[in-house]
Amino acid sequence: MDVAHAFVIDDDEIVRTSLGKLLRVIGIPSTGFSSAEAFLASYRGNERGCLIVDIRMPGMNGLDLLDALQLRGSTLPAIVISGHADEGSLQRLADLSVVGLLEKPFSLAQLKQMLVRCGG
Amino acid sequence: MDDTDDRDLRLSKQVYRLRILGLVVGCVAVATVLHDRGAPWWAWAVLAFNVLVWPHLAYVAALRGTDPHRAERASLTVDSAFGGFWIALMHFNLLPSVLIAAMMSMDKIGWGPAFLARTTVAMAGACAFGALLTGGAVDADTSMRVIVACLPLMTAYPLAVAFTAYKSGKLTRERKKAIEQSVALREQLAHAARVGTLGEMAAGLAHELNQPLTAMHFEAVAAMELPPEESAAGMREALGTIADQALRAGEIVRRMRTFARRGETNRQITDLAPLIEEVLALVAHDLRLNGITTDERLDPVPPVLVDRIEIQQVLVNLIRNAIEAMAYTAMADRRLTIEMRTDGRYVRVSVGDSGRGVDPEIAPRLFHPFQSTKPAGLGLGLSISQSLVEAHGGRMGTSVKPGPGAVFYFDLPPAAGAKAS
Numbered sequence: 001m002d003v004a005h006a007f008v009i010d011d012d013e014i015v016r017t018s019l020g021k022l023l024r025v026i027g028i029p030s031t032g033f034s035s036a037e038a039f040l041a042s043y044r045g046n047e048r049g050c051l052i053v054d055i056r057m058p059g060m061n062g063l064d065l066l067d068a069l070q071l072r073g074s075t076l077p078a079i080v081i082s083g084h085a086d087e088g089s090l091q092r093l094a095d096l097s098v099v100g101l102l103e104k105p106f107s108l109a110q111l112k113q114m115l116v117r118c119g120g
Numbered sequence: 121m122d123d124t125d126d127r128d129l130r131l132s133k134q135v136y137r138l139r140i141l142g143l144v145v146g147c148v149a150v151a152t153v154l155h156d157r158g159a160p161w162w163a164w165a166v167l168a169f170n171v172l173v174w175p176h177l178a179y180v181a182a183l184r185g186t187d188p189h190r191a192e193r194a195s196l197t198v199d200s201a202f203g204g205f206w207i208a209l210m211h212f213n214l215l216p217s218v219l220i221a222a223m224m225s226m227d228k229i230g231w232g233p234a235f236l237a238r239t240t241v242a243m244a245g246a247c248a249f250g251a252l253l254t255g256g257a258v259d260a261d262t263s264m265r266v267i268v269a270c271l272p273l274m275t276a277y278p279l280a281v282a283f284t285a286y287k288s289g290k291l292t293r294e295r296k297k298a299i300e301q302s303v304a305l306r307e308q309l310a311h312a313a314r315v316g317t318l319g320e321m322a323a324g325l326a327h328e329l330n331q332p333l334t335a336m337h338f339e340a341v342a343a344m345e346l347p348p349e350e351s352a353a354g355m356r357e358a359l360g361t362i363a364d365q366a367l368r369a370g371e372i373v374r375r376m377r378t379f380a381r382r383g384e385t386n387r388q389i390t391d392l393a394p395l396i397e398e399v400l401a402l403v404a405h406d407l408r409l410n411g412i413t414t415d416e417r418l419d420p421v422p423p424v425l426v427d428r429i430e431i432q433q434v435l436v437n438l439i440r441n442a443i444e445a446m447a448y449t450a451m452a453d454r455r456l457t458i459e460m461r462t463d464g465r466y467v468r469v470s471v472g473d474s475g476r477g478v479d480p481e482i483a484p485r486l487f488h489p490f491q492s493t494k495p496a497g498l499g500l501g502l503s504i505s506q507s508l509v510e511a512h513g514g515r516m517g518t519s520v521k522p523g524p525g526a527v528f529y530f531d532l533p534p535a536a537g538a539k540a541s
Contacts, residue, residue, distance in 0.1 A: 014335040018334075021339065058408045105337040108345070
């Protein structure tokens with residue numbers, strides 16, 4: 001798992017910070033963003049690491065964010081997390097070459113597995 | 121509604137006592153006349169019938185005639201004539217006669233204009249008969265003739281009262297049954313609508329419930345993975361978060377369960393402000409997901425006597441309508457406005473949106489059942505809400521103007537002389 005940094009984008013503050021803690025104990029530094037817009041605003045284009053994005057968010061949702069990043073030529077691998085994924089979202093996930101989908105709540109093992117794919 | 125019934129019943133009992141008093145005084149007076157004139161046995165029998173049966177019938181009438189105006193109209197004429205005859209029979213001077221007429225005439229309508237009208241009629245009758253009796257030479261035969269002439273009326277009166285009581289009692293019973301049935305039906309329909317609403321909100325609520333569960337899981341796993349030197353402090357912090365999040369999840373479940381509860385209407389003195397907050401928590405996910413800013417302008421208002429769940433249902437319905445109305449509004453312009461104010465007579469809660477607005481042509485039909493502007497709507501939401509508000513003695517409406525945005529409101533009467541519990 002050689003993920004340099006994780007960008008956690010989730011509108012729920014508690015989930016965001018607790019996921020940050022989880023990443024920290026497995027040795028991955030992370031930055032949290034409360035919305036897709038907040039992440040895009042700080043996006044430089046030279047980020048290395050992995051995106052962890054919640055699908056369901058107010059304003060721009062997780063998939064819209066990935067679309068926008070793709071347009072900007074981003075190659076950041078993304079793990080999509082979701083409370084529940086409907087078929088439409090899954091279809092779009094395939095188009096966006098996302099490394100994987102995690103359904104909340106997911107285990108540490110599942111997270112590690114996804115991060116390995118991100119790093120690889 | 122219950123309050124009015126109670127008051128009517130108390131008043132009826134009062135009237136009943138007054139009438140009995142009037143009856144006793146009247147009967148003593150008539151008995152004196154009968155005794156003086158040496159009346160035949162059947163005259164006494166009629167008097168006895170009146171004494172024994174009349175009080176019971178008056179009591180029945182007072183208890184059963186729950187529609188005061190109908191009962192009042194029905195007995196007005198008979199009562200007045202009766203009052204006049206009693207007085208005429210008594211040969212007394214006018215003052216106690218008027219007093220007795222007043223006592224007998226008073227109905228559960230209280231001391232209002234109807235009572236005055238009735239007493240006046242009774243007094244006119246008394247005067248007429250008084251003049252008839254005292255104007256000519258009052259001998260034993262004349263008096264006896266008057267008494268005999270009056271006896272059929274004295275008998276007819278309780279029968280009339282009995283008939284009225286029976287009819288109004290029957291009507292009341294039927295009406296009560298019909299009302300009970302419609303109340304039960306409304307409760308069932310409202311419950312079904314609530315369950316339906318919850319079903320529509322299920323995905324959002326599940327997501328909402330998933331958040332604290334996820335956070336708890338992450339906190340616990342992260343704490344377990346902590347290196348030994350950080351373990352103690354980290355554990356404590358994690359446990360704090362977990363405890364808070366467990367409560368958060370519990371609150372969501374409690375809100376859902378309360379909303380879906382089925383039961384008879386249970387009205388309590390309620391402050392509307394916390395109720396509004398509760399509803400906003402219930403729809404928080406829908407609001408957040410749709411990027412809607414909520415603007416609350418809640419004036420201090422007197423408490424109201426309501427069924428909390430039913431009023432929550434009305435509010436949830438209005439807010440969800442507002443959210444749907446803003447589906448095609450630019451994200452930045454989506455604004456929900458909840459206002460609460462009072463003009464003293466009513467407490468008004470209004471829900472405004474910045475959505476597509478309502479076509480003024482459709483506006484008058486908005487509250488009709490099965491009228492929906494939504495593709496998937498049954499068109500029952502507003503009509504159920506309206507019937508719930510009206511069952512609380514309130515009213516519901518909309519101030520529709522051309523252009524975007526709509527405001528829907530409901531008015532509730534403040535609870536009489538009550539403090540919020």
